[in-house]
Amino acid sequence: LYHILTISTRLGLDLRGGTRVILTAADETGEGVSEEKMEKAMLIIQDRVDQLGVSEPEINRVIGTGSIVVALPDVADPQKAIDIIGKTAQLEFRILEEFDEEDKPVFGSVLMRGDMLRDASAGYDPDGKIIVSMTFTPEGADRFYEITSQNVGRRLAIVLDGEMKSAPVIKTAIRGEAVIENIDSLEEAKNIALVLKTGALPVNLEVEEVRVISATLGLDSLQQGIRAGIIGIILVILFMLVYYAGLGGVVFAALVIYGVLFWGVLVGLRAALTLPGIAGMILTIGMAVDANIIIYERIKEEIRKGKTIRTSIAEGFKYGLRAILDA
Template sequence: MKRGNILKLAAVILLVAVAVAFSFKPLTDPQKGIPLGLDLRGGVHLVLQAEPGKDGKAVSKDDMDNAKAIISKRVNEMGLSEPIVQEDYANKRIIVDLAGVQDPDKAVNVLKTTAKLTFRDPQGNVLLEGSDLKDARAGSSSQNQGYVVNLTFSSEGAKKFADATTKLVGQPLGIYLDDKFLQGPTVNEPIVNGQAEITHYASLQEAADYAVLFRSGSLPVSMTIAEKRQVGASLGADSLGKSLHAGAYGLIFIFLFMLAFYLLPGVVADFSLLVYGLIVLWVLYLMRAVLTLQGIAGLILTIGMAVDFNIIIYERVKEEIREGKSLRAAVEAGFSRAFITVIDAHVTTLIAAITLYFSPTSSIRGFAITLAVGILASLFTAITFTRAILRWVVGINPKMKTSWFGVRRKAENG
């Protein structure tokens, strides 16, 4: 029995050590690690205001929903890390947080452009619209015409394009974006393969920006910039550094406190806290949850709660030892008596986290996510992991002195 407990404990320690070693690089990678939010990484915060149409038609809920979906698609097409797009229908606004943006002005132009693409005959009649497109990709011209956007039409759009180019052989086909003339290439022959090319872009990036607009479709309403706020990367880095320092100092204090007051169980608690940290960070990593300052606050809060739960359990264990029970019986009774208290605290806090998650504010939702993940992780470590480790420790030497559990010998004898 003693040998089995030693092997179990050694295996867990080795497994955790390997997990720590292999977790450091992926979790801290600035590109592929846990994504940092706008307040930590820097970027731009935008509020886009939907405007009524020229005919005075009010902006509907469907308009706002479609606008949000299209803006979300544009942001994702731009390749930005973990953007946050929210709809505020009451004020007819779309709120966008873009972390890590290198060129805020370009991002703003891409997002607010209505991007209504049309193909017209010389008389100005619309022959095709952007809705007839299937895909649009940037590339280089095969005929030395600089950079281009290659268009691929849907099956219905291909038929319309074939009919239009058949009728317009020898005439220009006007291409317009938001009623602004882009170019008017002359149709030399009918184009029946459902593909076209817009040429003469100054750079590949410019062609790629237009391709994003064409692929995402046109906004149902025009958008203006109601608010634009930039967060510098230096400010974000400073905030992150201060948060990490505060967290590190807090952890050191917690480790020392648990060791000083609970001795051997304190060592187990510190080890469990390490496992708790690994679980939380990996869950956030796999969820691709964006880490913000509020999220870090949620993590620090749950660390304190995790330690608090260990304190509740250990105090129960000490009470059982003082009543004269053996270490094994005291550990089992202590965990059983503390179980309801710990579960109650976890459930009530988890309910609060779930309630906060439905807040329209992204920072509050980030806090709620990290709080919920931390609560579930601390529940596992406090009830399951810590209990198993203490069982194995007591199983190795059931007759060890109770002073190792922070109970003075006179209490044991009395």
């Protein structure tokens, strides 16, 4: 019991503070961005946010525009989250032809794209170097085998969002997987794996606005909400004790047990606490008290009819439960 009550839960954006980002689709063709692409982009962003482990995010479309609003509560590194969420993650496999006079790579045509990936994960190669390992779908594996078998001895560039990540020499035909090398840190490798795993955005999203929401107002609201809730619960308990005497004590014990179980569920689910959530908790407590009042009034009614206490309690719960379910 003590362990459950001392565990803190996460706070939502309105209480803890956080970051609100507006991403706008770049219309590069001049034909507008289709609803289908925007819906797909929103699903991919949702998947990326889930992979980041952000609790209670808010992701919404601005109807009639090409904008998506992402609210991230209690994020340790907002810039990192923004970079990951808005990254297009367009993966391409191309043959590296040569380097130009400015030492920039010159590629051949796109031979394969990231939509044939099945999974991506960060790790180390046998030499201890950081890599991102990529596995393909059956169709992708066949295509990769075809590419590598036809280009043995040439360099296959792995290009992510226009930037060449690595260009290993093809020594033999490969069917199973590919790796991205030359990565500076394991964290960077994990971020690359995350965006590859969730898929490429169908449109380029530009960060239009970033707003940091202060936690000061949120904490004040939290304290006021908790204070109001505690006062309300105390008043309800006092009323029950005065009006129902011993039965009021039963209500008090039931509310304590209910509160502990409710908090345990919140902690177990790692749910974020928001102002609407606090209001909902107080409402459910009120409904629990209301259910007890219905049952106790029925018990008193049965006692006035001259029935024994035991029979009255049984009848009170029996008929009171019907009224509660009907409500």
